[in-house]
Amino acid sequence: MLFIATGAAAAVGTGATIWPFISQMSPDAATIAAGAPVEVDLSAIQEGAIVTVKWRGNPIFIRHRTAKEIEAAQKDDSARLPDPEPDAKRVQRPQWLVVTGVCTHLGCVPLGTAGNRGSYDGWFCPCHGSVFDTSGRIRQGPAPKNLPVPKYSFASDTKLVIG
Amino acid sequence: MSGPSTYVPKSALGRWFESRLPIMGLVHSSFIVYPTPRNLNYWWTFGGILSFMLVAQIITGIVLAMHYTPHTSMAFQSVEHIMRDVNWGWFIRYAHANGASMFFVAVYIHMSRGLYYGSYKAPREVLWILGVIIFLLMMATAFMGYVLPWGQMSFWGAKVITNLFSAIPYVGDSITVWLWGGYNVDNPTLNRFFSLHYLLPFMIAGVVVLHVWALHVVGQNNPDGIDIKDVKRDSLPFTPYATIKDSFAIVCFLILFAWFLFYLPNALGHADNYIDANPLVTPAHIVPEWYFLPFYAILRAIPSKLGGVIAMFGSIAILAFLPWIDRSKVRSAKYRPAFRTLFWAFVVVCIGLGYLGSKPAEGGYVIASQLLTAAYFGFFVVLFFLSAFEKTKPVPATIADAVLAKGGAPAPAHS
Numbered sequence A: 001m002l003f004i005a006t007g008a009a010a011a012v013g014t015g016a017t018i019w020p021f022i023s024q025m026s027p028d029a030a031t032i033a034a035g036a037p038v039e040v041d042l043s044a045i046q047e048g049a050i051v052t053v054k055w056r057g058n059p060i061f062i063r064h065r066t067a068k069e070i071e072a073a074q075k076d077d078s079a080r081l082p083d084p085e086p087d088a089k090r091v092q093r094p095q096w097l098v099v100t101g102v103c104t105h106l107g108c109v110p111l112g113t114a115g116n117r118g119s120y121d122g123w124f125c126p127c128h129g130s131v132f133d134t135s136g137r138i139r140q141g142p143a144p145k146n147l148p149v150p151k152y153s154f155a156s157d158t159k160l161v162i163g
Numbered sequence B: 001m002s003g004p005s006t007y008v009p010k011s012a013l014g015r016w017f018e019s020r021l022p023i024m025g026l027v028h029s030s031f032i033v034y035p036t037p038r039n040l041n042y043w044w045t046f047g048g049i050l051s052f053m054l055v056a057q058i059i060t061g062i063v064l065a066m067h068y069t070p071h072t073s074m075a076f077q078s079v080e081h082i083m084r085d086v087n088w089g090w091f092i093r094y095a096h097a098n099g100a101s102m103f104f105v106a107v108y109i110h111m112s113r114g115l116y117y118g119s120y121k122a123p124r125e126v127l128w129i130l131g132v133i134i135f136l137l138m139m140a141t142a143f144m145g146y147v148l149p150w151g152q153m154s155f156w157g158a159k160v161i162t163n164l165f166s167a168i169p170y171v172g173d174s175i176t177v178w179l180w181g182g183y184n185v186d187n188p189t190l191n192r193f194f195s196l197h198y199l200l201p202f203m204i205a206g207v208v209v210l211h212v213w214a215l216h217v218v219g220q221n222n223p224d225g226i227d228i229k230d231v232k233r234d235s236l237p238f239t240p241y242a243t244i245k246d247s248f249a250i251v252c253f254l255i256l257f258a259w260f261l262f263y264l265p266n267a268l269g270h271a272d273n274y275i276d277a278n279p280l281v282t283p284a285h286i287v288p289e290w291y292f293l294p295f296y297a298i299l300r301a302i303p304s305k306l307g308g309v310i311a312m313f314g315s316i317a318i319l320a321f322l323p324w325i326d327r328s329k330v331r332s333a334k335y336r337p338a339f340r341t342l343f344w345a346f347v348v349v350c351i352g353l354g355y356l357g358s359k360p361a362e363g364g365y366v367i368a369s370q371l372l373t374a375a376y377f378g379f380f381v382v383l384f385f386l387s388a389f390e391k392t393k394p395v396p397a398t399i400a401d402a403v404l405a406k407g408g409a410p411a412p413a414h415s
Helices: A002-023 A029-034 A067-078 B012-018 B023-031 B042-065 B075-084 B089-116 B125-147 B152-167 B172-180 B187-218 B238-263 B290-301 B305-320 B337-357 B364-389 B399-404
Strands: A038-041 A050-055 A058-064 A096-100 A138-140 A152-156 A159-162 B035-037 B235-237
Touching (some): A038 A050, B012 B023, B023 B238, B035 B238, B042 B089, B042 B187, B042 B238, B075 B089, B089 B290, B089 B337, B125 B152, B125 B187, B125 B290, B125 B305, B152 B172, B152 B187, B152 B305, B172 B187, B235 B238, B290 B364, B305 B364, B337 B364
Antiparallel strands (some): A050 A058, A058 A096, A152 A159, B035 B235
16 A cells, blocks of 8 residues: 555656656747737738738738639539548638648648649649649648648638638 | 776876776776777778767867857857857868768768678677667757758758658647647747757767677677687787777778868758748758758658658668568678678669659659669568578688688787
């Protein structure tokens, strides 16, 4: 009984002492505070343009999609997708696609400038060749998942809140 | 197999000290009278070269840390400050940066030597595994050191490598956030990498002590892969024979080092790393330092994220199992013609993977990477079966026989 009690106390004490050394590695209060939601004015983003804003240290792509791009994204809902997800589930309003601009393979920023958008007219990751479509879904290459959709909401028709 | 130490300090003070801490006797038995096989060739000088490089890296690194600032807003500037303002800063930084490359040149030769001459075979398994651990620590140290200048390659290299952990099912993303201390590679990441980059070399030094200890227990392997049977006939004392030979080899190696340091200080680096880190723009070609290229090629060859990560770590981990994969009783490739061919094929595969790792991941390069990745692992599979039934040549009975067969002189008497 005494041995069990001593052993248990030692195990709990060791765990309680080690925990601060593990926990200190996690994001600190300042980092979490700096990750508060950001507002984006949408009125300046023209149709067909992709705007990159920084949130929590990562690029967020805001894409004002054209009718053609929306159509392409919806048509491909039935295509063979490595990470199947219908376009309707990835957007709140079809003309606005909001995705985190971090390749789900190893974290590079995919290219979205005209001429560098890859064969599905979405994004192309230069690091290891992943290709994304106009819904930010993975179509080719080593990335296992679609570009993630961050938490966001429309404060008004022209104001987007990310986070 | 420590040498027959007959060490007795000459002075009374020395005898007084020796009876309280016999450290001079340890040095005497380990580095003075320690018997080294008399057939050792120059491939056996890389242990000494590596020890020298470790010390050189630690000294230059400690000096750099006196002038460097581990903060995202100042790290890049402080490196330029070292290059331009600090007295001899350019020399110390180039010595440290090129020293890392030289360290890997030496370690790859050292490992190839061990592979060729079967230095991983019984009774040297623990010695070999300690070497694999040192290699892993070296890779971690070099990777974190490359992040510190906070250039574009620093940042994106850090991002790609830390993202490897996100491939772990379920907990991967939480682990990367924990490793970063944020939502991206940022100041907390740089800070902890600096701390660990300072720590790891001393851990390497600790494992090197174990590595040398294990070596001195089982004794050195040699080009004929046979044990010392008669210390007088088969071996030479460490000092002066190995001491002088190792010193000469270090000087020759330093000529190569100096050539890079003074004439090609940026040849092994990347121009992109002279651009301040920018988390919003990925360089067109992210390429790691040359010594990681073969493993990078393996990572990219597998068309699945988790699979690529497993293959890459597996390509290093498999080295630790070499003592059991290779089942041949004969150690040295000198007496194993089939293994010798296999060894050189493996070297070509590794160099090929290194070349492919430097190329963009597209088209034919990907297919070639996949073929060579298969060949890399194929080496171990073939070795496992080949070593069970390969025909070996007769091995000389003793080291003295092997040397004298080539017309060498009998060993001089030991002092």
